[in-house]
Amino acid sequence: MNAKSIGRAARAAFAVSLALVMTLVVAGCAQPGGDTSGTPSSDESYSTVTPGKLTVVSDLANPPFDYMDGDMPTGFEVDLMNALASKMGLEVEYLSPLKFDSIVPTIQQGGKADVGASNFTITEERLQSIDFTDAYIDSNQGLVTSADISQAVSSDVSSLNTPSTQVAVQAGTTGESWVKENLPSATVVSLDDPIQALTGVQTGLYKAAVADLPVMQYEVKSAYTGLSVAMEIPTGEQYGLVVSKDNPGLTKALNKALQECREDGTLSQLETKWFGEDYESEGSDAAATATQATTASGNAGSIDVNKATARPNESGGDGVIGGMNTRLTWEGTVNVDDGVSSVTLSLPEGSTFDGSTTRVTVLDGLNRINVDSETSTDGSSVTIKFKTPVPSGSLLRLEITDMQFPAEGGDFVVSGSYVTGAGTQGALDDSPSISIIANTPVQAIVNYLDGQTWVEAWNSVPFLNMFFKPQLLVTSFVSLFNGWLLCLLLVVIAYPFAIALGLLFAIMKISNFRIARVIAAIYINVLRGTPLFLQIYIMFFGLPMMGINIDNNVLGVIVIAINSSAYQAEIFRAGIQSIPNGQYEAAASLGMNRAQTMFTVILPQMVRRVIPTVTSDFITSYKDTSLLSSVGVMELMMFSKNLTTVSGNITPYMAAAIYYLIVTIPLIKAVGVVEGRMAAAENGGGPRPKAGAKSAGASSKAQTPEPASMGYHAEEKDTASVLGALSAPFRAHSSKEA
Known part of the structure; x- marks a missing residue:
């Protein structure tokens, strides 16, 4: 394809992308945020999507909280x-x-569901975009390993903090945040649900x-x-139901119903039904053991600083x-007989934060202790005063959200002081250092966009803000680049192997040997x-069970190559059988x-004929x-x-869609150019023949039988049937799972 054709392909890619954006914009502006009007329930202060029904959305993959039992x-x-x-x-x-x-x-977006229920931890970050009901249950995180290394990991969880260690989490959860903050060197694998992880x-x-x-x-048992x-990780989180900010009346109604369930014992009965006993008391024994172990290892009359971490805010990193x-999380274990009445954290100079977003969690082992506190700020320090002293043996966690470390970056520590219940003041040990990356040019662009009035107007349209937020689009292009390169690398490496395997099985499929034909037919x-998704699962989960451990990227190349080779085999078989019988006769003579x-x-001629179909299959494999x-x-x-x-x-x-189009649209254009040139060449250099037209020469070729001595199952074909033969496997391939 010449430079002019490539230029036209690039313009076509831009035009299609622009058309897609404009179509979505028109659709989104027509019904911003979806059909959220619903039908008012008996309580006119809120609305539901369907009259008389509360529509719930969940992943239903977290037993015993929510899962599918058959189809229910x-x-x-x-x-x-x-x-x-x-x-x-x-x-x-x-x-x-x-x-x-x-x-x-x-x-x-509204219009589809009223409530989200799927073990959602109430966090300040999530509260910026949606509402939560009151908490209906307390929870923590659990770290699962194989039984043979469980004791070693329990004694030293840092043994997992190596680049060669893969730790699986559910994407977008507090478990994922904990691993990224506490095991920063480990390879985090984000999956759709905890069942996949286990x-x-x-x-x-x-x-x-x-x-x-x-x-x-529940699952391990x-x-x-x-x-x-x-390891039982004392995160002290609370679960709430997710509700749209546009429907505050529904949040109030759910809170009222939740309080009634708590008062009449319904909530306690459900906890007993699904967790075997009262949920809060279930954790007390294990929690006591954890608390005793922590207290025994601490220094009497002090607060042991366990950690200070910052939530990663690098897009894609x-x-x-x-x-x-970002969010700063500081943890300390109280080892003061009189308890602690206040804690002051001294943050790095140049940091900015809002003390009103500080979250305080006090845990007795795994059980949450309700405490009343007040937060005040003074320069780079934040002080939390407790109305009742935090008791000795408790784990104290302070989370400061919407905090910014100095833009120039560096290694920082968090220090501070505390006051005991008896009024004695003590100093906190410096926390482990936190490495901060200097602000990037990309972030400078985002900061510029934040101050533009047109961006504010653009983001005021719910659809545009959800699908085409300018600030996030900029950071996404940069963050997704490595993933895009890996996509290209996977398919570019896999495809030569797919072609070689496909050609091998194509020749086997048309050979004289019955065993070879049977093997090829079964393989293809x-x-x-079967779906490619199933083949991926068999390869990724089945091979390790047989003791075959292969790098995930290499395994991805293998599964793409094997899957594509089956389609290549049919493409090559059709290409071989499309060669006129006269070619075999001439070679024999x-x-x-x-x-x-x-x-x-045969093969040199076949290659020219299958180029368009092979290119189309490459596009499909790239998307796969x-x-x-x-x-x-x-x-x-x-x-x-x-x-x-x-x-x-x-x-x-x-x-990501734009990244896919950058590759697929030029390739689609290239396929069209090649097909046009092939049609012209087969028509003697003239215009492309009309559909159904058949030349006299082609008719005479169709009547020439193939010599039996050639040993190939090539059917009699004429020139006009060549494209038909090639399109047969492609039509079958179009049903391949995307």
């Missing part, structure tokens, strides 16, 4: 939603399960998995053998960039007849044997790399999913 949703949260709806005079309707990272955007640990694909403690305990909860909002039909005829006469995100391969869609879960916005997926 079941679990603690499902029973809770039924109880709440009953008190509100409504019926519950569950939508088909969605991925966890899609639930918040679904609630935000399956990967059991097969040996991943070293550990982190998710909600009740889910991990009831469904998985050889696994153990190596694990770094913390200065001058950008099985791979073409020159004294060529079958191998010489195939490799010097997105399925590798289901097993944690960090390709384009995996990067997009991670950004979406962090931002609660669909824009990263739109940036």
Whole structure:
């Protein structure tokens, strides 16, 4: 394809992308935010999507909280939603399960679901985009490993903090945040649900998995053998139901129903039903052991500083960039007989923060202790005063959200002081250092966009803000670049192997040897007849169970190559059989044997004819790399999913779509050019023949029988049937899973 054609292809790519954007914009502006009007329920202060029903969206993949029992949703949260709806005079309707990272955007857009229920931890970051009901249960995180290394990991969790260690998490959860903050050197594999994570640990694909403690305990006990909860992580989180900010009346109604369930014992009964005993008392024994161990190792009359970490805010990465909002988490264990009445944290000079967003959590082991506190700020210091002293043996966690470290970056520590219940003042040890990356040029562009009035107006349209937020589009293009390169690398490396395998099985399919034909038929039909998604799961989870451990990226190349080779085999078979019989006769008259005829006469002609179809298959395989995100391969869609879960916005997926179009549209244009030239060449250099036209020469060729001595199952074909033969496998290939 010449430079002029490439230029036209680039312009076509831009035009198609622009048309797609404009179409979506028009659709979005026509109904901004979706149809959120709904129909008012008996309480006119709120509305529901469907009259008389409370529509719930969940991933239904977190037993015993929510999961599918056959085709019916079941679990603690499902029973809770039924109880709440009953008190509100409504019926519950569950939508088909969605991925966890899609639930918040679904609630935000409105018109599809009223409530999101899927073990959502109430966090300040999430409260910026959606509302939460009051907490209905307390929880923590659990770290699961194989039973044979459980004790070692429990004694030293830092053994997992190596680049070669893969730790599986559910994308967009507090478990993912904990791993990124506390095991920054480990390779974090973000998956759709904790079941995938546990399956990967059991097969040996991943070293550990982190998710909600009740889910991990339930699954390890009831469904998985050889696994153990190596560590109970006291995060002190609380779960709430997700509701749109545009429907505050519904949040109030749910809170009222939740309070009634708490007062009449319904909530306690559900906890007993699904967790075996009262949920809060269940953790007390284990919590006491954890507390005793912590207290015994501490220094009497002090606060032991356990950690100070910052949540990664680097788009698509694990770094913390200065001058950008992050969340500082400080933890200390109280070892003061009189308790602690106040704590002051001294943050690095040049940091900015809002003390009103400080969250205080006090845990007795795994159990939350309710405390009343007041927060005040003074320069770079923040002080938290407790109305009742925090008791000795407690874990004190302070989280400061919307905080920014100095933009110039560097290594920083958090220091401070405390006051005991008796009024004695003490100094806090310096925390472990926190590495901050200097502000980047990309962030400077984002800061510029933040101050533009047109950007503010653009983002005021719900659809545009959700799908094409300018600031996020800029950071997404940069963050997704490595994932895009990996996509290209996977398919470019896989495709030569796919072509070689495809050619081998094509020749086997048309050979004289019955065994070869049977083997080829089984190989081709099985791979073409099963979803690529299933083949990925078999390769990624099955091979480790057989003791075969291969790097995820290499395994991705293998599975793409094997899957594509089955389609290539049919393309090559059709291409070989499309060669006129006269070519075989001419080769035989020159004294060529079958191998010489195939490799010097037939295959060179076949290659020209299958180029368009092979290119189309390359495009399909390139898009199919997105399925590798289901097993944690960090390709384009995996990067997009991670950004979406962090931002609660669909824009990263739109940036990924543009990256796909950059490759696919020029290739589609190239296929059209090649097909046109082939048609012209086969028509003697003249214009492309009309559909159904057949030349006299072609008719005479169709009547020439193939010599039996050639040993190939080539059917009689004329020139006009060549494209028909080539299109047959392509039509079958078009049904391949995208």
